[in-house]
Amino acid sequence: MAPLVVPHDPEWAAAFVAGARALTGAMGETCTALHHIGSTAIPGILAKPIIDILGEVSSFELLDGATGRIESLGYTAMGEFGIEGRRYFRKDDAEGRRTHHLHVFEAASLHIDRHLAFRDYLLRRPAKAAEYSALKAALVASGTPYQDGKNAFVKAAEAEAINWWRGGAGCT
Numbered sequence: 001m002a003p004l005v006v007p008h009d010p011e012w013a014a015a016f017v018a019g020a021r022a023l024t025g026a027m028g029e030t031c032t033a034l035h036h037i038g039s040t041a042i043p044g045i046l047a048k049p050i051i052d053i054l055g056e057v058s059s060f061e062l063l064d065g066a067t068g069r070i071e072s073l074g075y076t077a078m079g080e081f082g083i084e085g086r087r088y089f090r091k092d093d094a095e096g097r098r099t100h101h102l103h104v105f106e107a108a109s110l111h112i113d114r115h116l117a118f119r120d121y122l123l124r125r126p127a128k129a130a131e132y133s134a135l136k137a138a139l140v141a142s143g144t145p146y147q148d149g150k151n152a153f154v155k156a157a158e159a160e161a162i163n164w165w166r167g168g169a170g171c172t
Contacts, residue, residue, distance in 0.1 A: 030062035045133035121161035
């Protein structure tokens with residue numbers, strides 16, 4: 001079985017670019033932006049080797065009409081999947097390993113700022129990113145449930161990130 005988290009792979013940036021290029025075509029005119037988020041977007045930290053993509057769209061109605069084209073790229077549509085106001089898609093490779101998550105929100109969603117703030121906060125604070133990476137390693141080593149174990153850190157860092165973002169950092 002593959003490790004839950006692995007060292008940063010510089011190829012993840014290229015995997016995002018390739019995925020975003022294909023998704024832009026499939027999503028059509030409703031797609032206003034695609035962003036690389038999640039731990040694979042943070043050089044130097046451990047991550048599950050899954051590319052997280054944040055999509056901004058002008059209309060869920062238009063996006064829902066493009067679902068078939070997105071599925072033709074190998075994605076599975078999962079609906080809101082626990083987050084109101086989101087469309088979630090996931091993609092597995094031929095061996096059944098998850099390779100991509102696509103989280104799509106309409107352009108005015110606060111979830112967009114939340115994700116971008118967290119990413120940019122960790123990018124600009126290497127010590128905080130290293131702390132997050134160390135926590136991930138400790139969780140995997142101890143067998144503690146990964147999502148549950150990192151939840152408190154993520155919530156606290158996300159609150160710091162949003163305050164930082166709203167203070168003007170997200171405007172640069």
